[in-house]
Amino acid sequence: MNSLREANTRTNAERLEIARNALVSARIDALMCRLPENVLMLSGHWPLCGDAVLVFPAEGNMVCIVPETQVEEVSAEIWDAQILAYAHGRHDSPDQEREIERCLIDLANKNSWKTIGYEGTFEGIAAPGNVAEPRVPSKRFEQLLKSATSKATFIDAQELLDLLRKTKTAWEIEKIRLANEIANIGFEVFFEMVDAGRSAIELAAAVEQAIMVKGTGYKKARRVRAFAQVAVGKDETLAGWRPFEVTTNRKLQKGELAILELAVVADGYWADRTRVRVAGSASPELQRLSDIVKQAQDAAISAIYPGVCASKIDKQARGIISKNGLENEFVHITGHGVGFRYHEGYPILAPGSSQALLPNAIVTVEPGVYLPDFGGIRIEDDIVVTSEGPEILAPFSRQLS
Template identity: 30%
Template sequence: MTRGDYERRMVRAGRAAADAGLAGLIVTPGPDLVWLCGYRPTAVTERLTALVIEPGRKPRLLVPVLERPDAERAAGAGALAIAGWSDGTDPCAELGKWLVPQGRYGVSDGMWALHLLGLQRSVPGGGYAALTEVLPMLRAVKDAYEVERLAAAGAAADAAYQDVLGVRFAGRRECDVAGDLARLLIEHGHSQVDFTVVGSGPNGADPHHEAGERVIQDGDMVVLDFGGLKDGYGSDTSRTVHVGEPGAEERTVHEVVREAQQAAFEAVRPGIACQDVDRVARRVITSAGYGEYFIHRTGHGIGVTTHEPPYLVEGEHLPLVPGMCFSIEPGIYLPGRFGVRIEDIVVCTESGGRRLNVTGRELAVVA
């Protein structure tokens, strides 16, 4: 990524703000700031850092004066006007001087309440709305560079899965296998591991189970869900394995989830509403009699963070467009017994969906 790349992103964001009827955007540390200008503060504290993007104006970045040298080294810094504020002054008042009086601004979802309340005091009559609410498409559509990075992250996660199939499961704790997954993600090029879900037996019925001390036993179904960041872009994949030969019900439930995941993937095309992809997966699972056990949305967007718009969920009417990247991850969770989830990252193309995870979706048997 070059200065010009970041400059184009900020211009695009300014135009999107204008189209949405906003005076501009106020972006604080987090994925939006990294995506827009390449700046990731070394420490996110109570000290205000804020990027202001307004249509037709050069973007401005307000930072604590002690962090200004770091900000000036960011990849997109050359496209910014950077100003520092000193301890003992009111940064919200300084930021308020930049804003249009009575203007309505989109602000980062993760902006500290401390700062938002400070702005409301400093700029009476101003209005603010969450970026996800007013500009859900800001980072949702990926360019070729971003798809390439996501594909590389997906391939690295696939390689980690292939390797973990060869480790011992039975007789080891969930946290031991989670440690294997984390190590393998790093070995295959990840710079950051965000999560390693290992849900064995009844723990697999908890979709976000945190790997713990339970000893994995012969006969367990084990849900594996893992990912992180590679070269600044996310991976996220799930597969379900069985320790030893599975029984008939376990095979049946896994096959229902596999069919639902495949049907949802085949439904991906430009123009289809996000909620309709969810409906396709849910219809397969409900028809098989397990509808009440599919307890989460079908998918979420992914990019410089592992969860972002679009969301494949009932009530989301946003249409898919080429370049959107998201997970497809239906599941069935039988309380006290076991769970099954299969997840791939998919990119919408002009001709349909393209999977960025290509490992087998069959029920793998491990030792």
């Protein structure tokens, strides 16, 4: 093992210990994972094309099965693991599924696993490095796993994996912080470029280009992608409460709003941020609305601490907005988990949510208001839950103009 991998393995001893203890408690001898976020969490490798298969045992070193064309990149990222490579990608290469099965049969013959956990009921997934073509562990892949390890009993490990992803280690928090710092590169461009005559697609393209050009190599980040969604004008930003923006070629007019919904992934770790900007100077009413949203975000963030009920945080943001007579204009939740995916299911900051925030969870806080006469205003940042109080990852200006 090279010195970098040794250092990474030592740094991630916390994650490895947590995962192995969870397997022992669940009486699972090994996990077999293919989803990029689970492979990343357990091994440090962000799959390039989604075809890495990670075997993570309760005892002993993990094994990562990958095409031989990916060995160089996998070796640069993965922690203490054996890499099993198979021929793939050439015109005369063997069938990929059969090669994966061959590797799994070899591993099963060398071990005495009785119970194996697999990704049985995941629906949403995080993208691999090649975001254009993610791979989903299907029923066919499940059958391949069971065929290769026929002596073992298989159980769905979704709940266990979800539990592991609820909190982040110190290493993971720093990686997510890095993604947030790179997101700020995009905010800088957005703030500079929002002006009358700029189109939404022009703004989105400039943000993505800056993040990928300047973010790649930033603090040793190897693989960086950005997903900028921009809505401009009253009608488009009014619909900005949806979990997506439709980026058009509409051009900003003086005094109009532009919302940037921004996802950034750096080496597999995600940031989810939003800023809004006005073309030219903000009117007094737009400035008032922006100030209300900022106050709501501040109130929600200040309520974040270990053990707090998620609905209480939502209540803080919603209370500020309601006090200003805008309760019907805040139509979405206050926040959600983030880190191994763009949107994670824990925690959810919403009315009625009974989830308690765990130490070292990461959550977005993103209140907003949407009025037909003005459009939509939303501000979003990623927050770490700590015993010392909430920590905003990579703060950035919230000024409207």
